[in-house]
Amino acid sequence: MENYQMMMFNTQPSPTPPYYNYDHYPQNLLPFSTTTTYDNNNNNTTTNNIGSLHEFLLSSNSNDEKIISSQGGGLIKRRPEEGEEEEQGGMVKKMKKKVRREKYAFQTRSQVDILDDGYRWRKYGQKSVKNNKFPRSYYRCTHQGCSVKKQIQRLSKDEGVVVTTYEGIHTHPIQKSNDNFEHILSQMQIYSGC
DNA sequence: CGGTTTTGACCAGCGC
């Protein structure tokens, strides 16, 4: 499993890049075995054995935004769900009305920025970001009625790392026919030389 | 020709 995990996060440019859509993984085979939790100051707080992303999402009940770095380079950032905001003076009403959805970020070591997750995306913006020489790209899912967004940004301090942030949940099946677990496995075997 | 990308403008939130 450890080899698979590394393959999932270390992609190479290819006509048929590895697929790693977590929503469609068998939940017990997600590439998360060990996670390290950091607080807002990036201090290491805990290290846990977590069998899968699914388990992590179920077990995570803190209202704080978290950054989770998994063995192999995965990273998850969780934000409070709608209605979880702390009340802060005059901001309460606005915060309550504002729809905030779950946001998860995956940190991937890759030479390519666009990592194929099986869904079709349309780019709607690009911005330069403070303290980062690489721009951040904004994408929306092209499926009708699906409002999932993602952001892609390469780290300035580690140019080999791409951070993909997903916001929202897809309301439809995956849009590419060859995105199944057998395909993922065969891709990993090709790259790992098995 | 339809879908996607590019890119400058615009807007909202936040700190000072």
Next chain:
DNA sequence: GCGCTGGTCAAAACCG
């Protein structure tokens, strides 16, 4: 109030 920053819009350009 003002400036900075992040996020979105939308028209034009691009591409298969």
